[in-house]
Amino acid sequence: MWYGFAGKLLRVNLTSGEFKVEELDKNELRKYMGCVGYAARLLYQEMPGGIDPLSPEAKVVLATGAVTGTLCPSGGSYEVCYKSPLTGTWNQARSGGAFGPKLKYAGFDFVVIEGKAEEPVYVYIHDGEVEIKPAKHLWGLNVEETTDALIRELDDPEISVAAIGQAGENGVLYAALINDRGRAAGRGGIGAVFGSKNLKAVVVNGRGGIKVAHPKEFAEAVEKAEQWLKNYPFGSIPSLGTVGLVSLNNSLGILPTKNFHTAYFEQADQVSGETLNRKYQIKRRACYGCSFACGRYTSVGNGKFATPPMEGPEYETVDMLGPICGVADLEAIIRGNYLCNVYGLDTISTGMSIAFAMECYEKGLLTDRDTEGMPLRWGDGEVMVKLVEKIAHREGIGALLAQGVKRMAEQLGPAAEEAAIHVKGLELPAHEPRSESKVLAVQYAVSPRGGCHMHPNWASTWDFGQLDCGMKEFGLPWPPTGMQDESPQKGVVYRYVALQGEISEILGACIFYSWGTEGSCITPQLYAEIVSALTGWDVTAAELMTAAERSWNLKRCFNAREGFTRKDDKLPGRFTQAIPDGPSAGARVENLDAMLDAYYETMGWDRQTGLPAPEKLRELGLEFAIN
Amino acid sequence: MQVTVKLLGILSFSYPAFSKFHPVQLKEGETIRELRERLGLPLNEVRFVSVNGKMVGEEYVLVEGDEVVFLPAASGG
Numbered sequence: 001m002w003y004g005f006a007g008k009l010l011r012v013n014l015t016s017g018e019f020k021v022e023e024l025d026k027n028e029l030r031k032y033m034g035c036v037g038y039a040a041r042l043l044y045q046e047m048p049g050g051i052d053p054l055s056p057e058a059k060v061v062l063a064t065g066a067v068t069g070t071l072c073p074s075g076g077s078y079e080v081c082y083k084s085p086l087t088g089t090w091n092q093a094r095s096g097g098a099f100g101p102k103l104k105y106a107g108f109d110f111v112v113i114e115g116k117a118e119e120p121v122y123v124y125i126h127d128g129e130v131e132i133k134p135a136k137h138l139w140g141l142n143v144e145e146t147t148d149a150l151i152r153e154l155d156d157p158e159i160s161v162a163a164i165g166q167a168g169e170n171g172v173l174y175a176a177l178i179n180d181r182g183r184a185a186g187r188g189g190i191g192a193v194f195g196s197k198n199l200k201a202v203v204v205n206g207r208g209g210i211k212v213a214h215p216k217e218f219a220e221a222v223e224k225a226e227q228w229l230k231n232y233p234f235g236s237i238p239s240l241g242t243v244g245l246v247s248l249n250n251s252l253g254i255l256p257t258k259n260f261h262t263a264y265f266e267q268a269d270q271v272s273g274e275t276l277n278r279k280y281q282i283k284r285r286a287c288y289g290c291s292f293a294c295g296r297y298t299s300v301g302n303g304k305f306a307t308p309p310m311e312g313p314e315y316e317t318v319d320m321l322g323p324i325c326g327v328a329d330l331e332a333i334i335r336g337n338y339l340c341n342v343y344g345l346d347t348i349s350t351g352m353s354i355a356f357a358m359e360c361y362e363k364g365l366l367t368d369r370d371t372e373g374m375p376l377r378w379g380d381g382e383v384m385v386k387l388v389e390k391i392a393h394r395e396g397i398g399a400l401l402a403q404g405v406k407r408m409a410e411q412l413g414p415a416a417e418e419a420a421i422h423v424k425g426l427e428l429p430a431h432e433p434r435s436e437s438k439v440l441a442v443q444y445a446v447s448p449r450g451g452c453h454m455h456p457n458w459a460s461t462w463d464f465g466q467l468d469c470g471m472k473e474f475g476l477p478w479p480p481t482g483m484q485d486e487s488p489q490k491g492v493v494y495r496y497v498a499l500q501g502e503i504s505e506i507l508g509a510c511i512f513y514s515w516g517t518e519g520s521c522i523t524p525q526l527y528a529e530i531v532s533a534l535t536g537w538d539v540t541a542a543e544l545m546t547a548a549e550r551s552w553n554l555k556r557c558f559n560a561r562e563g564f565t566r567k568d569d570k571l572p573g574r575f576t577q578a579i580p581d582g583p584s585a586g587a588r589v590e591n592l593d594a595m596l597d598a599y600y601e602t603m604g605w606d607r608q609t610g611l612p613a614p615e616k617l618r619e620l621g622l623e624f625a626i627n
Numbered sequence: 628m629q630v631t632v633k634l635l636g637i638l639s640f641s642y643p644a645f646s647k648f649h650p651v652q653l654k655e656g657e658t659i660r661e662l663r664e665r666l667g668l669p670l671n672e673v674r675f676v677s678v679n680g681k682m683v684g685e686e687y688v689l690v691e692g693d694e695v696v697f698l699p700a701a702s703g704g
Contacts, residue, residue: 183637234702236637242703244636251635251696252676274636274646294703315703458702465702494652583680 002026003213004066004535005034010108010130011331012123014197015115019130024109028212030537031621033544034109036092037551039081039504042112043090044554044625049561053085053189054171054196058114062162062202064109065508069080069101069210069288071222073229074513074522076287078103079505083562084188085196086173086349086404090558091188091446092455096287096295096510097180099160099204106206117198122163124154124203135200142166143178150203152363165344167392171195172402174349174427177454178341182295182311183287186346186592188426188449198476203436213536220446221529229513231520233467234262236273237512238284241296242315244272246323254436254583256428257323258378259355260421260574263432264582267328271318273329292512298334305335313337313347319430325358325384332381334602336388342460343392344423349404351425355388356405357397371397374440385609421572424564426450435573435584437464438486442494443593446570447556453469454511457501458554461515469514470523471496484584486591503527504550542589551621553612556605557625566610569596628653630662630693638668638699653689660685662695674700 002427015018032038034567039061051057060082066077078100084091103111107128120135138146143165150161152316162179168191175191176184194200198341212218249255250268257265276296285295300307312331313321319337321327340347354376360366361376362399374397376383388397400408405427409420421428423444428451433441437460444451453459461467462476463483472478476496477489503524504511513522522530524541532539574591598606604616614626631648633639639646645666653662657675663685675698676683689695 233700236699236701237703239637239640240701244701245703247635248675248698248701251698252682253680262696274639461702465700512702583677583682 001211003211003483004070004531005029006104006107006109006210008108009110009112011112011114012124012130012132013115013323014113014117014121014132014199017117017132019132031158031547032551033066033506033547035063035506035508036079036081037547039063039092039110040090040554040558041079042110043083043252044558044585046211047083050062051083052495053083053088055133055195057198058083058193060113060190060193062103062111062113063508064100065506066535068508069104070534071211071219071289071532071536073222073291074504074509075224075511076101076242076290077508079508080177080185080190081108082193083407084449085179085192085452086189088562089424089450089564090555091190092449092505093187094454095177095179095183095185096290097160098288099162099179099183101288102160102204102206102510104210104330106204107208111202113197113199116196120198122150122199122201122203126205127207138165138200139169139373141343144181144342147181150201153588156205159203159205161201161203162232163344163427164194165392166340167191167343167345170196170392170394170402172345172394173392173404173407174346176344178344182341184341184346187198187348187452191344193269212534214533218530218533221526221533223532225522225526226509228519228521228526231516233351233516233520234464236386237292237294241272241284241294243276243296243313243318245273245315246318247272247274250398251583252435253579253582254432256319256430256432259324259352259359259419260428260432262581263435263579263584265323268278268323270328271322271333278312278601280330280334282309287510290510294512300331300334303331304382305331307335307338310338310341316430317347320348321384324351324355324430326378327381327384328379329381332385336385339385339388343388345388348429349427350388351393353391353401353405353408354384356408356419356421357387357401360412360416363415363419365416366523374432388498418573423451423571424568428572429453431460433571434579434589435484435587436460437483438595439463439494439497440587441571441575441592442491442599443498445571445592445596446599455501456505457497457511458515459494459497462497463490465515467515467560468517469500469521470518470525471500473556484587486589486595488598489592491595492602494599495602498552499545499548500524502552503544506547507531518547518563546620550622553617553620554625556612557617560611560627566596566600566608573589628655628691630689632662632666633696635696635698636701638672638697640666642666648694657689658685659683659687659689659695662689663697668697673697679680683690
C-alpha cells in the first residue's frame with residue numbers, strides 16, 4: 001500500500017509508440033524523497049553524459065512529490081527535469097497550475113518520456129489509462145488553440161494540458177512548456193526538447209485519490225501550517241502578486257534595468273504592481289490548493305496592445321519585457337507576456353535576448369541591415385512585441401535571438417561578449433547580484449541550471465529577507481550581515497539556503513511557502529511532520545536535509561559528467577563594475593572567488609575542481625556517481 | 628518643519644493618499660521611529676526606510692524637505 005504517493009512511474013517510448021507502468025521501490029524513493037531528487041537519480045543513471053538534448057536519446061522526467069495534490073497548501077506544482085539544449089546542463093523547470101495534482105490523481109508520480117515520434121503526437125493520461133495519439137492536426141497551433149482543440153476532441157473540460165506552441169516546434173532554445181494555458185515550465189528550453197521529439201502535448205486528468213497514512217495527524221499538521229502562514233512575512237504576495245517587487249526593488253536600487261546596465265528605472269511607477277492592480281487586473285489566480293494566489297489575471301481592453309484575459313504578468317516578466325528593455329509601457333508588457341504564453345516562450349530569456357539585441361544595436365554591432373530596417377531602440381514597446389513574434393517563428397532577426405545571448409555573442413564577436421548576461425548560457429533573471437544579495441551572487445555562479453534565482457531557492461532570503469526559514473538548528477550562521485557584504489561567510493550561508501530550497505524540490509512543494517521563520521512559514525521541521533503523517537514514514541527534518549543534500553550533489557555530478565567544473569562557476573564581467581546610479585550606486589561583486597572557496601569547502605567539494613569529493617558521495621550513498 | 632512621505636506597496640493600502648509623496652509636519656529633531664509611530668505603521672510591517680534615495684535606520688534624524696519612503700517586505704520569483 002502506498003501513502004502520499006501513487007507508487008507508479010509511467011515510461012512512454014515515443015519511438016516505438018509503447019508505454020509501460022513500473023512500480024516504484026519504496027526504499028529507493030525514500031532515499032531521494034521523490035520529485036526532483038528521484039528524477040535526478042533516474043536521469044543520472046539512465047542518460048549517459050554527452051547526449052544531445054535534442055536527440056531521441058535524450059529523456060525527460062515529469063515529476064511530482066509527496067505533497068503534490070494533497071491538502072498541504074504548497075502542493076500545486078510539478079517539475080520537468082531534463083538536459084537543457086540552451087545550457088547543456090541539468091535543468092528542472094517548476095510549474096504550478098493543476099497539472100501536477102491531476103497527474104497524481106491519474107495514478108502516476110513520474111512520467112519518463114523517451115525517444116522520438118515519427119509524426120507529431122500527444123500523450124493522454126487519464127485514470128491509469130495511457131494513449132499516444134496523433135497530433136498532426138495540432139502542429140502549428142499555439143498553446144491556447146491546442147488546449148481548446150484538445151478539450152473538444154477529448155470531450156473533457158477538466159483536462160490539464162501541458163503543450164508547446166510554435167516556439168517549441170521551431171526549436172527556439174528557450175521555448176517553454178505551458179500548462180493550464182498560462183503556467184510555464186519556463187526555463188532552459190524544454191519546449192524545444194518536446195518539439196524535437198514531435199511531442200505536442202501531455203494531457204492529464206484523474207479522479208483517483210491519494211491515500212494518507214495518518215489522516216488525523218495529517219489534518220492537524222496542515223492546520224498548523226495554515227495557522228503559521230497567517231504570519232507569512234511577505235504579505236504583499238496575495239494582494240500585489242510578485243509584481244509588488246517592482247516599486248520596492250526600484251526604491252532600493254535593485255531593479256535590473258537596460259540589460260543590467262543599472263538597477264534603477266526612472267519610470268518604474270508606470271510598470272509597478274500597484275499600477276497593474278489598479279488598471280489591468282481582473283482577479284487573482286491560484287495554483288491548485290494554494291491560499292496565496294500570487295498569480296494575476298489581466299487584460300488590455302483596446303489599443304495597439306489589446307490583449308484578451310490571460311494569466312500574468314508576474315514580477316520576472318514585468319522586469320524582463322519592461323525595464324530590462326527600457327520599456328515603461330505596461331500594456332506592451334502584458335501583450336508581450338500573452339504572446340510568450342501562447343507561442344510557448346520563457347519570458348526571462350526572451351526579454352534578455354531582446355535587451356542584448358538592443359544593446360548591440362546601440363553599439364553598432366547590429367545594424368538596420370540585420371534587422372530589416374527595424375531600429376532596436378531601448379524603451380520601444382512596439383519593437384519588443386514584434387521581436388517576441390519574430391523569435392517564436394524564427395523569422396528574420398528572430399532566428400538569431402532564438403538562440404539565446406551566449407550563442408548570439410559568439411556569432412557577433414568579442415565586442416558583444418560584454419553584453420551577454422548569462423551564466424552557463426542561461427540568461428540571468430530579474431534579481432541584481434551586486435546590490436540585492438551576495439548570497440544570490442553565489443547561487444548564480446553555482447546553480448545547476450545556470451544563472452537562476454529560483455532553483456533551488458531564492459537565495460536572498462538570508463541577507464535581503466533576514467529570514468532563517470527554520471535552518472538555524474542545522475547551523476545557518478545568524479544574524480545576517482548586510483545585503484552588499486561580501487565576506488566568505490556568504491558562501492557558507494549559501495549551503496543552508498540551497499539545501500533548505502532543495503527540500504521543497506524533493507517534496508514537490510512551491511518554494512514560496514518555505515520563506516519565513518518558525519511560526520510564519522512551512523519550515524523543514526513542519527514539512528517533516530506533514531510528510532510523516534502523509535506517508536507513514538517517520539521522517540525527521542534531518543532526514544529531509546540529507547535527502548536534499550543527496551539530490552543537490554547528484555545534480556552537480558550530472559553537470560560534472562557533462563564537463564562542467566569550477567571554471568564554469570562565474571558571473572558576467574558586468575557585475576564586477578559598479579552600478580552607475582540610483583540608490584545602490586557603487587555596488588559591485590568583488591569577492592566571488594573567496595565566497596566560492598568557502599561554499600565548496602562547507603559542501604565537502606574539492607576547491608580546485610568544485611566537484612563533490614568521493615568521500616562526500618560515499619557518505620551520501622552515491623557511490624555510483626564517483627568517477 | 629515639513630517632510631514628504633510615501634508608502635510603498637501594501638503599506639499604502641490603508642492610507643491611499645500616501646501612495647504618492649504627501650507632506651507631513653514634524654517637530655525639529657524627530658526621527659524615523661517617531662514618524663513611523665505617528666503614521667501608525669507597525670515595525671514588523673516596515674522592512675526598509677529610505678530618505679532621499681538612501682537607506683536609513685530608525686534613529687535617523689529628519690530635516691526639512693526630506694523625502695521619506697517606507698517599504699514593506701516583498702518577495703518574488
